[in-house]
Amino acid sequence: MSVDVRYRVERIALALMSISGVVVLIADLFGWLDALAPGGALPKVTLLILSTVTVFLLLEIDRLRKLDVVEDKVTQLGDTLRTEVARLDGSLRANLSKLDIETVAEQLRQENYLGVIQVHPDFPDARFCAFVEDATQEVVILQTFVPNLAHLQPSLEKALVDHGIPVRVMLLYPSSPVAGLRDEALRAVRDPALALDVKARVEMCLAGLAELHRAVGPAGRALLRVRVYNSLPSIAVHKADEHFLVSSFLHGQLAVDSAQTEIDGGDTTMGRQVQRELDTLWEIGRDVALPDWRESLRNIVW
Structure with missing residues (x-):
């Protein structure tokens, strides 16, 4: 009513x-x-x-x-x-x-820093080893030689044996003219008595990788690949999945002693550029048969 x-x-x-x-x-x-x-x-x-x-x-x-x-x-x-x-x-x-803080932070990081999240004063061995041990896709190293191979070897072995992760290593061809140029660059501001023989250090790395090859068993050996390149490297790269540590070859200083730019994300601007350099050097390189790496080097034709 x-x-x-x-x-x-x-x-x-x-x-x-x-x-x-x-x-x-x-x-x-x-x-x-x-x-x-x-x-x-x-x-x-x-x-x-x-x-x-x-x-x-x-x-x-x-x-x-x-x-x-x-x-x-x-x-x-x-x-x-x-x-x-x-x-x-x-x-x-x-x-x-819509307000996902992590997503917004990631977008800002990509827009403003192109994927760079941190700069380390020198190579962070422990951090990279943690990346390697958590990797699920691949591990890649691009260097003239790897002066800290002994520190990385346990983590690389764990990635190969325990997690079945492919590991690729690219080193400078020991007899490359670039090896002599790098020698000159390293001794330019140092006492010649402290100069490093790049050729010898590359061969030492190959010997160390051969030991790793023997230690990981048949399954791990199939996942470990090493190539040498006869070209001027632009950057040194340590990659584990989408994490990159990138440094430069400065005069008078090893790449691992230089500042390391940490990049997170293969789809970032910096990540894509670094990945493109890795792919280029890998295509240029030649495989090294680690069981007899000396004979393998002698058989390489450029």
Whole structure:
């Protein structure tokens, strides 16, 4: 029932009750009630009281109606607020779902630093070994020679034997003219007595890799590949899955003693450039048969 109809009904009922009280009072004055109901004084008084209350309510009905109007407005406001809160909650949830802090940080890192996440003062052996031991795809090393091979060897062995991860190593061809140039670069600002023989150091690395080849068993041997390249290397790279450590061949300083740029992500700008260099040197290189690496080197034709 609508509010207007209800109030009309209430007014009519109250009016009828009020009129009934007046009629009863007049009837009592003329003695009509005694004729109808002898000794009915109490009902008369009761009816008189009810008539008085009814008159009062009839006078106050407009104020009571305003309370109903207020209630309706409060109800409507509550419904509006609930609807708005639900809308804001849905909007907030939608925006929060887009706010992935890690994703945003990764996007900013790629946009502003091209994938570079840290620069180390020198080669972080422990960090790279951890990368190698956690690798699931491949491990790649590009160097003229690997002066820290002894530190890396246990982790490389674990990757080959325990995890079945391919390991590729690229070294400078010992008899390459570049080896002589690198010798000159290393002794340029050092005492000649401290100069390194690059050719000899490459051969020492090949001997160390041959020992690793023997230690890893048949399954590991199939995963270990070594190539030598006869070209000028632009960078030294240590890669484990999507993690890269990149350094330069500076004069008077080994690459592992130079600052190392750490790159996270093969799909970043820096990651793609470094991977392209790895692929280029690998294509240029020639395989070395580690069981007899000396004879293998002698058989290489450029």
